[in-house]
Amino acid sequence: MLKPLTREKLEQLVPLIATGQQYAYYWGKWSDLLNRLLISVVAIVVILILDLLFGDRGEALIFLVGGIAAFYWLWLPVYQASLRNAANRRFKYGGFWRGKVLEIFLTEELIGEEETVNQRGELVILENRERWINLVLGDETGFEVEVQAPLQRIYKGIKPGQTAELLLLSNKSDLREIDKISDAYIPRQNLWVGQYPYIQRDVFLEVSRQLGGMTPPRVNRRTRNPNIKRRDR
Known part of the structure; x- marks a missing residue:
């Protein structure tokens, strides 16, 4: 489901000054x-x-x-x-999106490189890699998005089929082109998954409660964000 939000609510969700999590x-x-x-x-x-x-x-x-x-x-x-x-x-429009966890997989992501010298005096580049969790989220329209985060033990309870919620940002009033997504919230586990805490989380949870029983119309959406996908079914 996708519910467009007012500009006032969007500015509450995306704070002007850093939140505690962002700091x-x-x-x-x-x-x-x-x-x-x-x-x-x-x-x-x-x-x-x-x-x-x-x-x-x-x-x-x-x-x-x-x-x-x-x-x-x-x-x-x-x-x-x-x-x-x-x-x-700066994005003019936003919407509250609710879908399901479709797929979960782990990857090793390059987070940095270090230059060092080996015993022969040769320059060697060491790669620093970290295990990340990847969630593929989707809804009944075929819209899909992938959320990544450094792997933590608290994520082991996330399973396919669980509800996932996040904020979509766009410069199109009909939200047919999605430019940005927030970190994802998994209500059943009360967990946030993402690389960065984009939004004011207490406001987001309030919106989630208010929209608990809503079923909005189907919308075909496009995106320019590489982490947002649409898979043919």
Whole structure:
């Protein structure tokens, strides 16, 4: 099923400022935090040097820039998530979609590469791979979408036939061309599956409850998103 949403509801679902889950995503690992802290320290040192050079002439500006630099490690995740939200809010239309889990399979995805030198002094590129879960979701119209996420033990309860819900984004008012999808919600397991927490989840769950018994008309949809598919049946 697909239910078009109002612009007001869409803006509630796709927040302007980073949510807690989005902030946690961009907070990253300890190595990411240390990198941000290092940048903050270097920036503060540079600003102190400039303060010594220019004295009182740029005191107000140096104080402002210094404050920004000092908390760079803290506000950068908010900035990154907010930029991503702004890009998603540019889509004019959206819809709540409910379908079924059609297929589940695992893959190994390349998440990074490292350059090192072996015992012979030769440059070697090491690939960092991670196991991911892939869900193929579909509905009665033949519309299908594939959602990926790093594999976690909590996903082992997901089975084919279970209900799945997500948000579709488009620049077409009839939602016949889908440009973006959110992470997927599996109500039976109370789990979210996806690479990134795109939406305000409490608002999405409210929409899901409100539309619990609705059966909308069939719509043939097309998409430009490589993770969204339509399979001939």
